[in-house]
Amino acid sequence: DAGITQSPRYKITETGRQVTLMCHQTWSHSYMFWYRQDLGHGLRLIYYSAAADITDKGEVPDGYVVSRSKTENFPLTLESATRSQTSVYFCASYGTGEGMGLFFGSGTQLSVL
Amino acid sequence: GQQLNQSPQSMFIQEGEDVSMNCTSSSIFNTWLWYKQEPGEGPVLLIALYKAGELTSNGRLTAQFGITRKDSFLNISASIPSDVGIYFCAGQLRGSSNTGKLIFGQGTTLQVKP
Numbered sequence: 001d002a003g004i005t006q007s008p009r010y011k012i013t014e015t016g017r018q019v020t021l022m023c024h025q026t027w028s029h030s031y032m033f034w035y036r037q038d039l040g041h042g043l044r045l046i047y048y049s050a051a052a053d054i055t056d057k058g059e060v061p062d063g064y065v066v067s068r069s070k071t072e073n074f075p076l077t078l079e080s081a082t083r084s085q086t087s088v089y090f091c092a093s094y095g096t097g098e099g100m101g102l103f104f105g106s107g108t109q110l111s112v113l
Numbered sequence: 114g115q116q117l118n119q120s121p122q123s124m125f126i127q128e129g130e131d132v133s134m135n136c137t138s139s140s141i142f143n144t145w146l147w148y149k150q151e152p153g154e155g156p157v158l159l160i161a162l163y164k165a166g167e168l169t170s171n172g173r174l175t176a177q178f179g180i181t182r183k184d185s186f187l188n189i190s191a192s193i194p195s196d197v198g199i200y201f202c203a204g205q206l207r208g209s210s211n212t213g214k215l216i217f218g219q220g221t222t223l224q225v226k227p
Contacts, residue, residue, distance in 0.1 A: 031212055031213045033214075042201075042217055043156075043217045048212075048214060090155050090156070094212065096211055100161060100163075101158045101161050102146065102158070102203070103158060104148075104155030104156045104157070105155050106153075106154055106155050107153075107154070107155050
């Protein structure tokens with residue numbers, strides 16, 4: 001199916017564990033993003049990527065690592081999860097030209113115990 | 114950092130009423146986008162605006178790119194229960210390259226009473 005998909009939808013982990021959230025898009029969009037959404041803070045940008053092998057920090061990058069070896073995939077890794085990283089995480093990709101806009105996945109709800 | 118002021122924060126209206134919400138900033142934008150987010154889902158793009166003064170409709174939704182380029186408005190006519198959700202504005206600053214790196218408002222939570 002065309003679009004942007006995230007996995008898993010729900011994840012429970014423990015403090016200190018490494019967790020990787022997956023994101024895959026089928027549009028071949030160059031730009032991809034990771035946001036976290038928390039009550040009272042809205043959407044905050046964690047990392048973004050302009051193309052394969054090009055990534056940059058957003059507003060709240062600490063504690064997160066990203067990679068982009070292929071255009072269609074943009075995984076987000078929490079190297080040592082903390083309780084403050086309990087949140088809903090959204091991946092998005094940006095299309096230019098006709099149909100321009102930022103398109104979001106359905107999100108991953110992460111709980112760190 | 115840059116901020117978008119979105120208002121109102123929340124609205125509780127009767128089915129059939131019209132709804133208005135807006136986003137303002139002290140900065141100039143070259144693109145405005147409006148999103149709707151339903152519980153448990155990601156934001157879905159409703160309307161995109163690219164020119165000052167532009168007025169665009171999507172069904173019962175109408176959005177406008179303010180003439181000053183510092184604001185945008187979203188109107189929903191004849192609201193129905195399925196309009197419930199959080200509405201976000203987002204903008205791309207003038208002078209920033211077309212990267213999709215947007216600034217988001219804090220959202221307007223809409224509840225509709227049948």
